[in-house]
Amino acid sequence: MLLFRSHLIQLIPSFLMATVIITFVLSMDTVYKLITMIIERGVDLATVMQLLTYQLPQFVNMTLPYASLMSIVVFMSRLSTDFELTAMHAAGMSSWTIGSAVVFFGLSVTLFGLLNSLWLTPLGYRAFEEEKLRLLKSQKNTTIQPKVLNYDFSGKVLYVQEKDENEQLKGVFLSERDLDSDSMITVSESGSIEIREKEQDLLLNLVNGKIHLHQQKSSYRIIDFEKLFYVFKSSEMSHDEDGGHVWGRPTSEIWNSPKFSEKRELLMRLTTPVACFVICLAMFSLGVVEPRRGRTASYLRGLILITMYYILWMGANELMEDLSPSVLWMPAVLTLLYGLYNLFRINFQLSGPIEGMRYAGKRSFRKMIHG
Known part of the structure; x- marks a missing residue:
């Protein structure tokens, strides 16, 4: 012993x-x-x-x-x-x-x-x-900077051309962080970010834009929209890998x-x-x-x-x-x-x-x- x-x-x-x-x-x-x-x-x-x-x-x-x-x-x-x-x-x-x-x-x-x-x-x-x-919520005003690639959103890359004093975004580009054949790329003329306290998430409002889809080798689609909403949640709220890591x-x-x-x-x-x-x-x-x-x-x-x-x-x-x-x-x-x-x-x-x-x-x- x-x-x-x-x-x-x-x-x-x-x-x-x-x-x-x-x-x-x-x-x-x-x-x-x-x-x-x-x-x-x-x-x-x-x-x-x-x-x-x-x-x-x-x-x-x-x-x-x-x-x-x-x-x-x-x-x-x-x-x-x-x-x-x-x-x-x-x-x-x-x-x-x-x-x-x-x-x-x-x-x-x-x-x-x-x-x-x-x-x-x-x-x-x-x-x-x-x-x-x-x-991200507390730093919203300083986090989203124009002409800078932003990786703070789960699985997404956000780029903004301009941002005015009212926090209105112009020239918004949004894509998947890891691009593949089924990835979706979204561009819009303007947008804004809202904080939803009750749902504990961020809401990205996009106005007047296009969604680019490449679903198959010979299929390329462009979808026009007037309004589009993206919801970003934490991993605990996400129930699959598309919204958050399984980790x-x-x-x-x-x-x-x-x-x-x-x-x-x-x-x-x-x-x-x-x-x-x-x-x-x-x-x-x-x-x-x-x-x-x-x-x-x-x-x-x-x-x-x-x-x-x-x-x-x-x-x-x-x-x-x-x-x-x-x-x-x-x-x-x-x-x-x-x-x-x-x-x-x-x-x-x-x-x-x-x-x-x-x-x-x-x-x-x-x-x-x-x-």
């Missing part, structure tokens, strides 16, 4: 340090955008820090597998090079006993990751979108959803935290190095492991539409099986899978003979 506690305490500092550093690196782009809001729009620092806090669960969700890997690499390479691993094996301790702290640590990080992924991340995303909408949907709402996008999002929320446990288990055996050769091999194996895991993950992500969303479990399952096999091999000092099968066969034969 004392050894278990000692190993667990050694894992925590490197994990926390890796989490802080990697989270900081991943958040740099968002921090830059938020600093731009302070400089260009005069947003106060407290609001910017609040927006950054809402996005932290998303960054932590991506950070946890890498931080778990780094903590195990540092821990196992230290045990190997300081001959502690050799001493524990000489004292008759099995790899399963030595690795119990790593298994417990991996399970703890996974449980925290599930809490963060299933609850905190969607909650933070919804709060971020709502705060951004509130900020902000509560897990309870997408748990049994038949929609492919929501099934995919649910599996991502489940498999990303599970990656922490399987990576810890696999890295426990891969982190064992020859003491005289230094720690380089352990770091290199860790890099190869995380690279191979995410190559498998990207492949599974591409195969989801053709096969089944459940294929996203494939990287975690394969890594888990590899980790268990490697742990079994090291514990019984086997050179490879053939010797492992021989060992298992001998044990089965002895058990059958001796009852």
Whole structure:
């Protein structure tokens, strides 16, 4: 129990340090955008820090597998090079006993990751979108600037040629942020933006304009209109990806959803935290190095492991539409099986899978003979 506690305490500092550093690196782009809001729009620092806090669960969700890997690499390479691993094996301790702290640590990080992924991340995303909408309302006079592309509207790009002192817009251009073959482009002579407090949204009123549609290769349509209304809502109010990202949907709402996008999002929320446990288990055996050769091999194996895991993950992500969303479990399952096999091999000092099968066969034969 004392050894278990000692190993667990050694894992925590490197994990926390890796989490802080990697989270900081991943958040740099968002921090830059938020600093731009302070400089260009005069947003106060407290609001910017609040927006950054809402996005932290998303960054932590991506950070946890890498931080778990780094903590195990540092821990196992230290045990190997300081001959502690050799001493524990000489004292008759099995790899399963030595690795119990790593298994417990991996399970703890996974449980925290599930809490963060299933609850905190969607909650933070919804709060971020709502705060951004509130900020847009309060900053309406300064946000919509003429002759500047505006990306503050969900999934849209807004361009205004002129804006008078009464907040009337002239020469309005509106399109999808990500253009595809079915995208719609809207232009109008004039317009205005209204804030609907009861509905908690923004209403874009367009007057005297045209809608350009390209539905098929040989079909191009232009629709004239006198008045057109666009409603912009936060992600919590949107019930599909056309109006807002599925990232902000509560897990309870997408748990049994038949929609492919929501099934995919649910599996991502489940498999990303599970990656922490399987990576810890696999890295426990891969982190064992020859003491005289230094720690380089352990770091290199860790890099190869995380690279191979995410190559498998990207492949599974591409195969989801053709096969089944459940294929996203494939990287975690394969890594888990590899980790268990490697742990079994090291514990019984086997050179490879053939010797492992021989060992298992001998044990089965002895058990059958001796009852």
